Amino acid sequence: MDRLTLLSRRPKENNREYVYRLLRYNIMTLVLVPGCSINEAEVAEQLGVSRTPVHEALTMLKNEYLVEILPQSGSFVTKISLRNIREGLFMRATMEPAIYRQLAGNIGEEYLDQMAANLEEASHIMLNDQDDSLDRYLKLDDNFHKIAYLAAQKPILWSAVKTVCSHFQRIRYQESILIKIDMSHIHHEHEQLYEYLMLGGSCYFDLEKHYDMHLSYFKTYFAQLLEMHPEYYIKN
Secondary structure: OOOOOOOOOOOOOOHHHHHHHHHHHHHHOOOOOOOOEEOHHHHHHHHOOOHHHHHHHHHHHHHOOOEEEEOOOEEEEOOEEHHHHHHHHHHHHHHHHHHHHHHOOOOOHHHHHHHHHHHHHHHHHHHOOOOOHHHHHHHHHHHHHHHHHHHOOOHHHHHHHHHHOHHHHHHHHHHHHHHOOOOHHHHHHHHHHHHHHHHOOOOOOOHHHHHHHHHHOOHHHHHHHHHHOHHHEEOO
């Protein structure tokens, strides 16, 4: 197993939380590529922790379909499942337009303020490229939608989305890392959603069409990803 990209610890973060966050980051950013093995002892040695938090973190990642733990064989980064991507897309495309329609004109001011701050930070990241810009930008993308779920009082649904859509999120990272696509379209589409919520909806704004474009943009480059690394994917 190659050396992991290390992350700074967060305040009050315990070993399990830190190892989980670090391994997830390394999976998403292709330091740990689909199909590679993860050696618990090596991870523990690299991070200076015992094997217990490493095992606990791997179990958490298994629950997100990012790691496969095989008895007597070890732990492996899952290959990217096309079925998982399809299910994630269906889940988001079904629920999220309904959530935004429910919130239009009814969203609390504190949530609008959080969205506005999210958009401002994303704009700043686009103008100031740094080593961790991609990860920060995609996390802001994620958090923008999380705010909507929380505003609609649907935190359990958001937890489910995070689990089911983990492979879809991996594609977002891969496109940005391997093809270096322009991510500014995400920011523009979020601005449109923010305006839709703030203005209470609009008869000129086709929410379903907007959301289909927002979620399906990855298809523009997906064939290229498959051609570059077919070994990263499985059909089920």
